[in-house]
Amino acid sequence: MPKVIDHDQRRRDILQVTWSLITEGGLEVATMREIARRAGFANGALKHYFPGKDDIILGTYQMALDFMNDHVLSTVGDRRGIAALETMCLTVLPLDAEGASASRVLLSFWERAVSSPPLHDVYLEHLATWRGSLARYLQEGREDGDIRTDRPDAELIDEIMVTAIGATVMSLVAPSLYSPELQRQHVTALLRQLGQSGA
Amino acid sequence: MPKVIDHDQRRRDILQVTWSLITEGGLEVATMREIARRAGFANGALKHYFPGKDDIILGTYQMALDFMNDHVLSTVGDRRGIAALETMCLTVLPLDAEGASASRVLLSFWERAVSSPPLHDVYLEHLATWRGSLARYLQEGREDGDIRTDRPDAELIDEIMVTAIGATVMSLVAPSLYSPELQRQHVTALLRQLGQSGA
Numbered sequence: 001m002p003k004v005i006d007h008d009q010r011r012r013d014i015l016q017v018t019w020s021l022i023t024e025g026g027l028e029v030a031t032m033r034e035i036a037r038r039a040g041f042a043n044g045a046l047k048h049y050f051p052g053k054d055d056i057i058l059g060t061y062q063m064a065l066d067f068m069n070d071h072v073l074s075t076v077g078d079r080r081g082i083a084a085l086e087t088m089c090l091t092v093l094p095l096d097a098e099g100a101s102a103s104r105v106l107l108s109f110w111e112r113a114v115s116s117p118p119l120h121d122v123y124l125e126h127l128a129t130w131r132g133s134l135a136r137y138l139q140e141g142r143e144d145g146d147i148r149t150d151r152p153d154a155e156l157i158d159e160i161m162v163t164a165i166g167a168t169v170m171s172l173v174a175p176s177l178y179s180p181e182l183q184r185q186h187v188t189a190l191l192r193q194l195g196q197s198g199a
Numbered sequence: 200m201p202k203v204i205d206h207d208q209r210r211r212d213i214l215q216v217t218w219s220l221i222t223e224g225g226l227e228v229a230t231m232r233e234i235a236r237r238a239g240f241a242n243g244a245l246k247h248y249f250p251g252k253d254d255i256i257l258g259t260y261q262m263a264l265d266f267m268n269d270h271v272l273s274t275v276g277d278r279r280g281i282a283a284l285e286t287m288c289l290t291v292l293p294l295d296a297e298g299a300s301a302s303r304v305l306l307s308f309w310e311r312a313v314s315s316p317p318l319h320d321v322y323l324e325h326l327a328t329w330r331g332s333l334a335r336y337l338q339e340g341r342e343d344g345d346i347r348t349d350r351p352d353a354e355l356i357d358e359i360m361v362t363a364i365g366a367t368v369m370s371l372v373a374p375s376l377y378s379p380e381l382q383r384q385h386v387t388a389l390l391r392q393l394g395q396s397g398a
């Protein structure tokens with residue numbers, strides 16, 4: 001009887017190995033040769049699972065974006081308004097090892113997405129989901145009387161996204177300067193401003 | 200008489216070619232072979248000018264950081280306090296083609312700096328300069344009565360840096376969402392908050 005190969009599992013293994021390589025040394029060390037070696041494949045065998053390196057990279061990024069989405073959704077849970085917003089902001093920051101690992105993959109993703117239309121499209125789709133959630137939480141926060149700033153929601157959404165992305169890069173590139181403690185203070189300050197009318 | 204070779208000029212040419220390759224397709228396309236080809240060198244001739252690829256990459260990043268520093272210093276000029284702060288924030292954002300090009304190189308730099316101690320050290324040094332300028336402008340702005348927030352300067356410095364880095368990434372990765380107009384509004388909102396006591 002031939003051995004049954006779980007192809008989906010193999011694909012997940014390959015992506016997981018690529019993820020680990022990126023977190024260890026960036027995209028540069030995630031060569032096809034090294035991915036194959038770590039995943040226990042012969043050179044050239046990866047092509048039975050993915051057409052090419054771009055597809056492996058895209059799959060790995062999709063894994064990081066999915067991790068972020070699932071992580072936020074499960075942590076926010078039933079929260080609404082300002083509480084949902086605070087939870088979301090804290091969840092997307094790389095405050096723990098798992099978050100830092102996904103953030104490292106995202107940083108490589110951003111570097112590639114600038115020069116790759118398919119990756120760019122994937123990211124715009126991800127941002128659209130994120131913007132939708134932020135818009136809903138802001139709306140709820142205004143209904144609840146917790147958000148009183150007169151600045152338009154569209155501007156606040158951009159500001160929150162820029163802050164989250166900047167905080168991710170800073171905490172990866174300069175962790176000695178930008179501690180988890182400072183990241184939390186930053187989120188607190190941001191939310192305090194939302195609660196101030198005229199601010 | 201032997202032809203006189205301007206080695207410094209050759210080195211600058213090589214870095215300039217690397218810079219262009221990064222802005223066109225990211226670090227991935229800036230291979231030694233492609234750098235040599237574009238700069239008009241035989242394969243292997245680059246090593247007469249740089250010991251290895253890491254040195255070429257480091258030189259290119261240094262060029263981008265120097266560009267940012269010079270650009271900010273010359274644009275800020277004699278301004279002080281809140282005016283210097285506003286000018287600095289607007290100058291580090293990729294609002295024009297030259298700024299966008301330097302920002303693209305910086306994004307690749309950040310991706311590498313996470314996994315490369317020498318690049319990381321270069322960046323920390325750059326951030327220290329930047330933090331020093333921000334601290335001075337904030338101090339002046341308080342003396343002038345333009346900055347009245349009760350939030351500590353150390354927190355504001357982090358916030359401004361995170362915003363600038365996040366805005367750089369967003370404008371490169373999602374330019375359709377984060378226009379120069381929105382970037383300017385973001386800076387205006389940030390400065391308005393600094394001027395509000397209790398904000």
